[in-house]
Amino acid sequence: xxxxxxxxxxxxxxxxxxxxxxxxxxxxxxxxxxxxxxxxxxxxxxxxxxxxxxxxxxxxxxxxxxxxxxxxxxxxxxxxxxxxxxxxxxxxxxxxxxxxxxxxxxxxxxxxxxxxxxxxxxxxxxxxxxxxxxxxxxxxxxxxxxxxxxxxxxxxxxxxxxxxxxxxxxxxxxxxxxxxxxxxxxxxxxxxxxxxxxxxxxxxxxxxxxxxxxxxxxxxxxxxxxxxxxxxxxxxxxxxxxxxxxxxxxx
Amino acid sequence: xxxxxxxxxxxxxxxxxxxxxxxxxxxxxxxxxxxxxxxxxxxxxxxxxxxxxxxxxxxxxxxxxxxxxxxxxxxxxxxxxxxxxxxxxxxxxxxxxxxxxxxxxxxxxxxxxxxxxxxxxxxxxxxxxxxxxxxxxxxxxxxxxxxxxxxxxxxxxxxxxxxxxxxxxxxxxxxxxxxxxxxxxxxxxxxxxxxxxxxxxxxxxxxxxxxxxxxxxxxxxxxxxxxxxxxxxxxxxxxxxxxxxxxxxxxxxxxxxxxxxxxxxxxxxxxxxxxxxxxxxxxxxxxxxxxxxxxxxxxxxxxxxxxxxxxxxxxxxxxxxxxxxxxxxxxxxxxxxxxxxxxxxxxxxxxxxxxxxxxxxxxxxxxxxxxxxxxxxxxxxxxxxxxxxxxxxxxxxxxxxxxxxxxxxxxxxxxxxxxxxxxxxxxxxxxxxxxxxxxxxxxxxxxxxxxxxxxxxxxxxxxxxxxxxxxxxxxxxxxxxxxxxxxxxxxxxxxxx
Numbered sequence: 001x002x003x004x005x006x007x008x009x010x011x012x013x014x015x016x017x018x019x020x021x022x023x024x025x026x027x028x029x030x031x032x033x034x035x036x037x038x039x040x041x042x043x044x045x046x047x048x049x050x051x052x053x054x055x056x057x058x059x060x061x062x063x064x065x066x067x068x069x070x071x072x073x074x075x076x077x078x079x080x081x082x083x084x085x086x087x088x089x090x091x092x093x094x095x096x097x098x099x100x101x102x103x104x105x106x107x108x109x110x111x112x113x114x115x116x117x118x119x120x121x122x123x124x125x126x127x128x129x130x131x132x133x134x135x136x137x138x139x140x141x142x143x144x145x146x147x148x149x150x151x152x153x154x155x156x157x158x159x160x161x162x163x164x165x166x167x168x169x170x171x172x173x174x175x176x177x178x179x180x181x182x183x184x185x186x187x188x189x190x191x192x193x194x195x196x197x198x199x200x201x202x203x204x205x206x207x208x209x210x211x212x213x214x215x216x217x218x219x220x221x222x223x224x225x226x227x228x229x230x231x232x233x234x235x236x237x238x239x240x241x242x243x244x245x246x247x248x249x250x251x
Numbered sequence: 252x253x254x255x256x257x258x259x260x261x262x263x264x265x266x267x268x269x270x271x272x273x274x275x276x277x278x279x280x281x282x283x284x285x286x287x288x289x290x291x292x293x294x295x296x297x298x299x300x301x302x303x304x305x306x307x308x309x310x311x312x313x314x315x316x317x318x319x320x321x322x323x324x325x326x327x328x329x330x331x332x333x334x335x336x337x338x339x340x341x342x343x344x345x346x347x348x349x350x351x352x353x354x355x356x357x358x359x360x361x362x363x364x365x366x367x368x369x370x371x372x373x374x375x376x377x378x379x380x381x382x383x384x385x386x387x388x389x390x391x392x393x394x395x396x397x398x399x400x401x402x403x404x405x406x407x408x409x410x411x412x413x414x415x416x417x418x419x420x421x422x423x424x425x426x427x428x429x430x431x432x433x434x435x436x437x438x439x440x441x442x443x444x445x446x447x448x449x450x451x452x453x454x455x456x457x458x459x460x461x462x463x464x465x466x467x468x469x470x471x472x473x474x475x476x477x478x479x480x481x482x483x484x485x486x487x488x489x490x491x492x493x494x495x496x497x498x499x500x501x502x503x504x505x506x507x508x509x510x511x512x513x514x515x516x517x518x519x520x521x522x523x524x525x526x527x528x529x530x531x532x533x534x535x536x537x538x539x540x541x542x543x544x545x546x547x548x549x550x551x552x553x554x555x556x557x558x559x560x561x562x563x564x565x566x567x568x569x570x571x572x573x574x575x576x577x578x579x580x581x582x583x584x585x586x587x588x589x590x591x592x593x594x595x596x597x598x599x600x601x602x603x604x605x606x607x608x609x610x611x612x613x614x615x616x617x618x619x620x621x622x623x624x625x626x627x628x629x630x631x632x633x634x635x636x637x638x639x640x641x642x643x644x645x646x647x648x649x650x651x652x653x654x655x656x657x658x659x660x661x662x663x664x665x666x667x668x669x670x671x672x673x674x675x676x677x678x679x680x681x682x683x684x685x686x687x688x689x690x691x692x693x694x695x696x697x698x699x700x701x702x703x704x705x706x707x708x709x710x711x712x713x714x715x716x717x718x719x720x721x722x723x724x725x726x727x728x729x730x731x732x733x734x735x736x737x738x739x740x741x742x743x744x745x746x747x748x
Contacts, residue, residue: 007733009688013698014726016733023737035737040688048628050650051681058688089644096566148630177585181627186718188625190267193722194276194589195627224723 003033004069006062006114008079008216009041015216021243021250022075022117025132028243029125033073038065044082049183052090056103059087063110071124072114075239077146077215078182080116085149087111116146117239118155118214128158133246135165138236139208141199141222143215144177156214156238163241169206173198180221196225204231214238259596261621266590275416279588282415287582289528290635296530297520306517308639311573314475314508315563321475321508322554328478332540334550339502341557342377348553349379349467349500350386356465356498356549366496367459369482369489370394371469372410372576373502373555375598376611379467390467391433391459393488395452402429408592408600410578411526416591419443430455456488466496466547470503471575472518473552475510479539480552483522483532493536499547504555506563506572518575521637525577558611564660567648571606573638578603580632580642586625595622602632606645613661614653620671623649654678698732705730 003026007019019035026033042062043055062083066072074080088111091104121127140160146152160168179185179195186192199222203211211226213219216237223235236250244250259265269275294300314321326336339345353366366383368374368390380390380401392401396414400407403425407413414422426437426448435458437451468489472481480501482489493499509515523532541550563569581587581601592600596618597608605622614620623646626632632642652659654677656670670678687693701708705728711720719725731739 009694012733013701014728016729016731016736019733020736035734035741037734037738038691040691040694041684043688046681046685048647048650049677049681050623050647050652050654051678051685052647052651053655054681054685057685061689144627144629144631148634175631177627177629177631179585179627181629184624184627185723186715188263188266188586189718189721190263190270191586191589191625192627194270195585196723220726221723224719224726227724228722 001031001070002068003031003071003073004039004066005033005035006039006042006066006072006074006079007035008074008076010220011075011216014220015237018075018216018237018239021237021239022073024248025130025239025243026073028245029121029127029130031125034069036065036069042079042082044079044086045182047082047086047090052093056090056094059090060103060106063087063106066110066114070113071120072110073117073120074114075117075214075237076217077116077143077150077152078217080114080119081145081149083114084111116150116152116214118152118159119150121159121242122155129162130159130242132163132242132244133165134163134241134244134250136210137167137169137206137208138210138212138241139169139171139203139206140174140238141171141178141203141211141213141218142174143213143218146214147175152214159242160212160238163244166241169208171206171211172202178218178222180218182217185221192221193225196221197229200225200229200231200233203233208233210234210236210241212236212238212241259616259618261617262590262594262596262625263621265594265596265618266586266625269591269594270589274418275591276589278416278418279591282412283582283588286412286528290525290579290582293524293528293530294635297524303517303521304637304639307521307575307637308573310509310514310517311506311638312570314510315506315569315572318505318508318563321510322505324475325473325478325508325552325554328475329540329550329552330478332478333542334478334540334552337551337553339553339555339557345377345502345553345555345557346379346382349502350383350388352498352500352551353383353388353465354386364388365459365463366390366465366467367463367492368392368397369466369468369492370397370413370484371467371502372598373469373504374467375407376504377502377555377557379502389433391456391463393456393459393492394484395449395486395488398452398456399425402426402433406593407598409581410576410599410601410603411581412578416593419445419448422448426451434458456491460488460491460495463492463496465498465500466492468493468499468501470501470507471522472515473503473508474512474515475508477512477539479512479537481515482534482536483519484534484536485527485529485532487534490534490536493538494546497547498549498551499538500551500553502553502555504557505559506574522575522577525575525579525635525637558613560663561660562607562610565610565648568606568610568645570640571603571610571645573640574603574607575638576603577637579635579637583631583635584626585629585631586627590625595625597622602626602642602646603640606640606642606649609649609652614649614668614671620653623647623653695732695734699735701728702731702735
C-alpha cells in the first residue's frame, strides 16, 4: 500500500515535530510513508472564509499530488474534513454554477482514501495499542471537525487509553469548541479569546500536565492562551504521544 | 425587516461589550447550560429521534418546494372556515393591514387602544408593536418573558426565552418600577422568588386579557388541508389571547405551512423536546377559522413574505426556512453563550439568526454583513437542529456572498450582488496565499525565510495582528520546516517540486 502523509501547511511550517512523530509512528507500525514534496494546503482557510473559488486551484493541486497513492494520512481533523466533506461540496457547487463535472471528477478519487491519523490507525491498520509509552497525566479535547464532520468518536481515546504510563482524565465540557475557528479567531477575537480561556480553565481543573488534541490549529489557539495565562500546562498533538516510546520519549 | 435594529454595530463590536459584562456572562452561561443539558436528556429518550429529524426535514422541504400550491390551499381552507386571508409582501404592508384591522375592530371605547399579544417572532420581525404605537394603539405582550422585556424597555435576546439575559433580581426591580405605569402595580413587598414574580405578572395581565377586544398572535404551524393554525406555548397566556378577544389577527410567515394534519405528529414531538426539553408542551392551541358562540367572532390571517421568497430562491440558503424556531441552536452555541442575543442585531439571534437575518434583510448593513462570520463553524448547531439545517454550510455560503458577491434574488428580482466593503486587504492576502500554495517552491522559500529570521520575530504583533496576540502567544517558528527535515533525512525520495 502506498501511503502519503498530508502534513498540512500549518504543521509543515510551524509544527514539524508533529510531522516527524507521524513518520516515526507509521514507520514503527510497518507503514512505508511518503511525503510528496509538491503538497501545500487543502484550501480550508480560503473555503471557510468565503473564498471558495480561490480554494478550487488548491483542491485541484491536492488531488493531483495525492492521486497516485492508495491512502492519504493527515494529522488534522479539520483538514481531513475539508477533503472528505467539503471537496465533494465544491464539486457540486461548480456543477450548480454551470461549470460541469470537471472539478467533481478531479476531486472524487482522493476523497474516500483520505484519512485522519487516528482513523487510519484504528480503521485501516486495525491497531489501538501502538506500543507507545508516555508517563504523563493527559486530558483529551476532541476538536470540532474531527468530532462532528469526520465522526472520529472514541478512536482517539481508545488509542490514548492503550498508551503505557498515560493517565487519561476527563475534560469537563470536552465537546465545546475551543474558539479557534480559523479566521474566526481574528475576526471575532473577543469571543474567540473568551472561549479559549474557558477551555483552558476547564483543562486546568483536571490537574493534567498535558492537553492533547488531534489538530494543531486548535492547539495553537489553546496553547497560545495557556501561555498567556501562564497555566503551566502544555498542548501536545496526539501523534507525538503515540510516537513516544521508552526508548525515544517525547518531551 | 425591523427598523428597530437599524444602525446596529457589526457583531464583533457588540460582542466585545457583552464578553466584558460579567453579570450577562453569568446569566447566559447558567441558562444555556441548564437548558442544553435538559434538551440532551429529553432527546435521548426517543429511539427514533434521527427518523423524526429526517421526517421533519423532508416535510418542510416538500412544502417549500410546492409552496405556491400550499399557500393557495391555506387561503381556501381558512376562508371556507370563516376566516379572512391577507397577503403582505413586506413588513410595511403587514403592519398596515394589522393596524387597519385593529381600527376596524375598535368599538369606540378605551379598549380600542389596546391589544393583547401572544409571543410571536413574525410580529417582532416586522416591528408591529412600534407600528401600532405610532397610531396610538398599545400592544401588550403577555408572555412572561416578553412582558419583562417590554416593561424594561429592552429587546429580546433569545427566541424562546427572550429575557434570558436577566436574572431574578433584575426582573423584580423592573416589575416594581414599571408595572404601575401600564396597569395593576406589582405588590409592595414583591421578592425575587419565581412564584411571586409569576403571580405578580398573572395579576397584572389578567386585567388586560379580560378587557382587550383584539388579540394578535403568530403561529407555529398552519395546516394546509384544514386551514388550522397551531400555537405551542407553556404559560396559558396564549390560550387567553386566542380565545377571549372578539377579534383575532394572526401574522404568520409563509414558511410555517405543513401540508397535512398528520404532519404535526412529527413537529409536536421534536419542537417541545428541542426548545424547552419537555416531552410535551403545556398548551397546544389549535383553531380553524371561527366557531359560533365560542372564541373570537372574527379571524384574520396575515401571510407574511418579508424576504422569504428571496431566501427560497437560494439553493443553499433556503434550508433556513425549515426552521421551527425551537432555539436549540442558540442554547448549544458557544458564541451565543458569550456574546448574548443583542449582539446579533436582529430578532433572530444565535446561529439561526446568523443565517436567517442576512437572507431576509440582505447583507447591506454592517451588522448583516458581519453575521455570517459570527461562528467558529463548530457544528454544534447542526447537530441539535430538529430539522437538520446545516447552519455551517449556509454560513460559509453567505460569507462567500459577502466577500465575492454573486447572483441573488432581492424583492423578487434576480440581481448580482457586489462584494461588501472592507474585504480588500483580506482578498489580497487570500490571493497571495493561493499563489504560494499552488507553487510549492514559493511556499518553501517563505517557510525558510520565516525559520531563518525566527529570532527576530516579536512575541506580539502590531496592527491587525493584535487580534491574535492580544490574548494569545504566537507559536514559535521552528528552526526548519518539516519539508526541509524530510529532504535532509529521506533525500526527497519523491523529489517532485
